[in-house]
Amino acid sequence: MLEIRDIAVHYGRHQALDKVALDVAKGEIVVILGANGAGKSTLLKTVAGLQAAVHGSTVTLDDHRLDGLPPHKVVEAGLALVPEGRGVFGELTVAENLAMGAYAQRARGDEARRLAQVLALFPKLAERRGQMVRTMSGGEQQMVAIGRALMSAPDILMLDEPSLGLSPLVCGELFDALEKVRDTGVGILLVEQNARRSLEMADRGYLLENGRIVGQGTAAALRDDENVRRAYLGAA
Ligand code: ATP
Numbered sequence: 001m002l003e004i005r006d007i008a009v010h011y012g013r014h015q016a017l018d019k020v021a022l023d024v025a026k027g028e029i030v031v032i033l034g035a036n037g038a039g040k041s042t043l044l045k046t047v048a049g050l051q052a053a054v055h056g057s058t059v060t061l062d063d064h065r066l067d068g069l070p071p072h073k074v075v076e077a078g079l080a081l082v083p084e085g086r087g088v089f090g091e092l093t094v095a096e097n098l099a100m101g102a103y104a105q106r107a108r109g110d111e112a113r114r115l116a117q118v119l120a121l122f123p124k125l126a127e128r129r130g131q132m133v134r135t136m137s138g139g140e141q142q143m144v145a146i147g148r149a150l151m152s153a154p155d156i157l158m159l160d161e162p163s164l165g166l167s168p169l170v171c172g173e174l175f176d177a178l179e180k181v182r183d184t185g186v187g188i189l190l191v192e193q194n195a196r197r198s199l200e201m202a203d204r205g206y207l208l209e210n211g212r213i214v215g216q217g218t219a220a221a222l223r224d225d226e227n228v229r230r231a232y233l234g235a236a
Contacts, residue, residue, distance in 0.1 A: 090134030101151030
């Protein structure tokens with residue numbers, strides 16, 4: 001179980017996050033909804049060790065404290081981030097990108113089995129193992145990014161707007177894959193602008209506004225919530 005408590009982040013005078021608390025259990029999908037600038041990316045980056053938080057912020061994974069650790073130690077502890085914009089290596093092949101994900105100690109010795117799982121999850125990548133990633137479509141590159149994160153054998157997978165810029169069809173394929181990942185027991189923390197589709201898939205969700213959690217509930221409850229419908233689902 002991932003437990004985030006009292007996360008506060010300042011950019012100079014601007015407070016991007018204020019006392020944010022949330023939980024993600026293994027085998028569930030949790031979505032964070034929020035407008036542009038609400039602090040969603042900052043939250044994922046902070047949990048991943050890429051952004052410093054104010055003293056007193058804590059991130060715990062199975063009783064193991066992660067706050068203050070450098071990013072590679074966070075990965076080593078079982079938490080992987082698929083960043084906004086994917087962060088794939090365009091000049092390397094699909095196979096090379098996936099291999100980069102398996103450098104973590106926790107993943108060593110099990111690379112072949114994990115690679116087989118990733119290629120089963122994304123059959124398109126299996127056909128294109130030797131292809132240079134920069135020549136691939138946005139959806140395929142997102143599959144590479146998710147596959148690379150999965151190669152590190154995460155207990156919790158965090159994704160920052162994976163559907164950005166993708167067609168509904170490709171977005172559907174990606175979300176179907178995330179449901180399969182969840183069913184293997186991995187916990188997923190997802191930041192998404194596609195509120196409708198992500199609430200269909202998620203188990204629970206949180207609403208982030210101006211750096212604060214202003215609502216939370218099961219995905220079904222959020223789908224029925226009047227404010228959520230108006231602000232995120234485009235209901236009249
Ligand atoms: P978006 O969906 O637009 O990416 P977001 O919810 O992910 O938005 P963040 O990127 O976390 O929001 O940004 C939260 C706030 O912090 C915004 O007001 C943003 O301008 C500010 N911010 C983000 N990164 C920095 C930075 N490196 N320096 C200064 N301010 C920043």
